[in-house]
Amino acid sequence: SQVYLNGDYMAPEEAKISPMDRGFLFGDGIYEVIPAYHGKMLGFNAHIERMQQGLAAIEIALDYDVEQWREICETLLSTNPGPNQGIYLHVSRGTDSKRNHAYPSGVAPTVFAFCFTLPGEPSCDADKASSYEVSLEQDRRWQRCNIKSTALLGNVMHYQSGARAGNKETILFNALGEITEASSSNVFIVKEGVIATPPLDTQILPGITRWLILQIVHTHSELRIEERVITKDELLDADEVWITSATKEVGPVLKVDGKQIGQGRPGPMWQRVQSLFSQHKFDY
Numbered sequence: 001s002q003v004y005l006n007g008d009y010m011a012p013e014e015a016k017i018s019p020m021d022r023g024f025l026f027g028d029g030i031y032e033v034i035p036a037y038h039g040k041m042l043g044f045n046a047h048i049e050r051m052q053q054g055l056a057a058i059e060i061a062l063d064y065d066v067e068q069w070r071e072i073c074e075t076l077l078s079t080n081p082g083p084n085q086g087i088y089l090h091v092s093r094g095t096d097s098k099r100n101h102a103y104p105s106g107v108a109p110t111v112f113a114f115c116f117t118l119p120g121e122p123s124c125d126a127d128k129a130s131s132y133e134v135s136l137e138q139d140r141r142w143q144r145c146n147i148k149s150t151a152l153l154g155n156v157m158h159y160q161s162g163a164r165a166g167n168k169e170t171i172l173f174n175a176l177g178e179i180t181e182a183s184s185s186n187v188f189i190v191k192e193g194v195i196a197t198p199p200l201d202t203q204i205l206p207g208i209t210r211w212l213i214l215q216i217v218h219t220h221s222e223l224r225i226e227e228r229v230i231t232k233d234e235l236l237d238a239d240e241v242w243i244t245s246a247t248k249e250v251g252p253v254l255k256v257d258g259k260q261i262g263q264g265r266p267g268p269m270w271q272r273v274q275s276l277f278s279q280h281k282f283d284y
């Protein structure tokens, strides 16, 4: 298997960067994760567009266009075995000679990419689905969560506090008691047949899976979906809760802080939306 670093493909152990890289010293960079099944990438253009917006937001000037990214991803997929791959892309501001906070001039960004094996395509069958028990706690990250920054300490700490409680994710709420997202996923609820997810703002990452779900559900007029504020109490009282991400797709949540959600198994709306997602996820 091969990785990509600054224009070259190489064995992972050959890939080396300086400890003076600002990605290492400051977490000064942007990343992406794109899923691919049988060599076919899901939401490729949307993932690249989000990364380019992130790079622009933090003023990293990288001149790779969409076709260059596609070539890197396809080359990596062709050199990495296995039908289910995630592609990780990472751009840091680059390596400087000094550790200064100020953005340096004349420094080339560091570009790194590798593939990793995904567990497989998420199942649409309630008995086989990967389901989640999660923790719930106040969001203590920064105020630019719409930027997919490589500085993930806040997310890592939230995830870990869930893991310590035996859970696989942590859902977060702000100081007003409104749900933001989870440590590495977006959040949806279902109440009385209506699907809802928090609106896009600087408190959450604009998830590509979230966007795909909205596109797909909007083509089915019998399904109702709202982007609106969801309180912590509404989440706990929902018929269904889902967490979504590139690797999870639509992940049913069965317990929040030990409290059962709905019937305690993946719900009928989850089944419907994950099935539609499986059928249409390559259309976008």
Ligand code: PLP
Residues within 6 Å of the ligand: 033, 155, 181, 182, 183, 184, 185, 186, 204, 205, 206, 207, 208, 209, 210, 244, 245, 246, 247
């Ligand atoms: N929110 C956070 C904090 C994430 O890290 C992620 C992805 O890992 C998501 C949401 C979901 O985004 P996507 O659907 O693009 O994977």
